[in-house]
Amino acid sequence: MNKSDLRRQVAELFVVRASGFNLDSQRLYPNLEESNSNLKRLLEEGVGGVILLGGTVKELEIRCNILKKWSGKPLLLCADIEEGVGQRFYGGTKFVPPMGIAQIYKKDQTLAISIAEKIGYFTGKEAKKIGLNWLLAPVCDINNNPNNPVINLRAWGEEPETVKSLTCAFQRGVSRSKMLTCAKHFPGHGNSEVDSHLDLPEIHNDLSKLEKFELIPFKSLINQGVNSVMIGHLLFPKIDPIFPATLSKRVVTDLLRIKFKFDGLVVSDALVMNAITNKYSSGKAAVMAFDAGIDLIMMPKDIDEAIDSLTDAFYSGKISLERLNVSRERRKKQLDLVRNEEDFKKEDLNNEDIKNKFLLDASKFSNSIIKSSIFVREESTIKAEFNDINLIQIDNFDQVSNKFFPALDLPKAVGFKNLIIHPLGISPWGKTNKRFLESGQFGNSKILAQLFVRGKPFVGLDYHNDHWIDALKNLEIEKRLSGIIIYGCPYLYDKIKKNIQYTTPLAYSPSQTEEAQNEILSRILQSKTTQKEIDKESSIEFTD
Incomplete structure (x- = not known):
């Protein structure tokens, strides 16, 4: 295989950030979101995924169609939707943060589980309608540290059983809408006091403690068929004293792949975060993450450097082509689950009256949760x-x-x-x-x-x-x-x-x-x- 063809295959395994707005001037975070010209170039060169933020739900629907046209092949289109589509895109339904559902769980477990499943269903169906196919949710971290500045309300609770029950319910709801899901941030970001967007958190739990606490929700989601797992930028010195989880074979391969027998997609958290960029270049981080066992590389700071470095690693034999093929096959397998265009055309939400009733029902349900919480x-x-x-x-x-x-x-x-x-x-x-x-x-x-x-x-x-x-x-x-x-x-x-x-x-x-x-x-x-x-x-x- 020549190097140019190899680079296109490698590019499939990268996810870049883009605005949901159509114009470059409307970007909310221009330092993180690719310009339209660069985004079009990257998709034409084979980049296989886009994570989106901003814009109205109608704009996003148009935007997703444009991105697919630029790419000319199946794309992973995702967003960090943890509290309803309206959390990221104007005009969508917003739900009470997961921690609010955990408060209800303390009083009425059956009610809270029912609410979590309905949130998953409404969120998945609404996200699918606007063109997405991959929810970067649920958050499986257990927020057992009240000083945690970044997980906090995003967590489904402070106890393993609560988080396990509610995330599994959310997963069941989303799965009814044929959307891909993602359990994050493995092996658990809840017990940190540092935001990995700003620096690298250290968590001093050994594997035995993790298995009795943090890992319980992840195990349950894996058993229930979650499509992907996101690795957090976290240092666990008692498991790997040198590398953060994202770059650690002990965490990604030995623990997640071998011990937990997970064969779905493994995705890195955004490599643009300071927990990684403070120490590693875009190219080095991408190579180390993939070598650790990760399939998809999310948001490197310099996308071209990252793709080129990983291509060189395969071309030189530093990483085997077999590993590349395995990750590409995992990606294809997940995309095939959500690609059936005929099913999409038959969707009820393509009928405007049914769609409007669905959105009204979602809004009423959201308001009812607010009153309960x-x-x-x-x-x-x-x-x-x-x-x-x-x-x-x-x-x-x-x-x-x-x-x-x-x-x-x-x-x-x-x-x-x-x-x-x-x-x-x-x-x-x-x-x-x-x-x-x-x-x-x-x-x-x-x-x-x-x-x-x-x-x-x-x-x-x-x-x-x-x-x-x-x-x-x-x-x-x-x-x-x-x-x-x-x-x-x-x-x-x-x-x-x-x-x-x-x-x-x-x-x-x-x-x-x-x-x-x-x-x-x-x-x-x-x-x-x-x-x-x-x-x-x-x-x-x-x-x-």
Whole structure:
């Protein structure tokens, strides 16, 4: 085989990042997402997969068809959809984060398992309709470390049995829609305090401990037929003291392939992450990952260098061509499961009326989960007084980009003045003590505190919010605390709940969506203002 043909075969095993938007100027992360010209070139040269983010669901449907046309052969089209299609693509259904379902599991296991399976079904079917064929979910990590800044709400619980039951239910739901699934991040990212997007986490569990805890959900998903497993960028010194799991034969081949007898696709986590790039070049990382036993290489920092280096490794005989053929065959086998165009044409969702009913059912189901997962302390009611402040902490400006944002608009409608805190904005904290809010900015106003807090990629140390516990307690002592609402992190909510008086209005939602905000605030704000009146005011503001 000549080197050019070999390179095309090698390129099949790479997945590149692209925007779901059609125009280069619309890319949300241009440093990570290929331009259209480069994307077209890479697909024409044989690259076999694309991971997508951004755009509307309709745009993505068009985008996927364009990508398939550029490629001219079957493509793996995937996204990190862990909380519904709307998590990544505008207009899709958003579901409560998995940890919220785990909270329901503590009260009613049967209900939670049923919810998880339905989420899997709705997510898989909706994702398939917009052109995807591979969900990079479920997250199988057990979040047994509350200081974990990156897994957190993405996990389906804090105990092996909970995570096993709920991820298996999600997998059953997705499998009904003929979508590929992915168990991640093997062998377990839940017990880390470092985000692998920023640095390499070290986890000091030996294999015996992993088998009794972290590996239980992965074993169950493998037995249930999960299509792929993603390896996390994690160092387990007691298993392999030198290489992170992504580059470790002991983890990928000895543990996953041989001990667990997994013969599906094994994919790396994104090689562009600092856990890898801090030490390895794109080419070296790609060769080492494949040599460790991985089939698909996700998002190397320099895609051409990575493909060329792996091609050279095969051409020189450093890695056998047999290994290349085995990985290509595994990829083909999985693609064949989701490629039947005739089945797709027969899909109910190609009928617009049926599709609209399906999306309405998905939305209603999502809202019903929100109601089941919300906590409002008994008789919690909040009334605005003169100059009271609605103090909101956000970590993402997208949260307030919509014209209607209940966490701002509903308190404003009953008399609160809005004040937003963001890590990039002016700090509200005292210069010498972060346990106290700077009094000069607030005067003697009473404060309604709404905190949007969740662990997620790249949040790093900004995830730690324990200073709010003392700050809120001090406001309570000064009789200046109107109430507290936590959206997202259950750990901060639990700590605050233990530290404030029972008479202080308190509410919690694992979901940060507008629907969750509306549900909580409509329960606890003393107001005769209706949604219709707020909509009317918004329409007046919109008019030039």
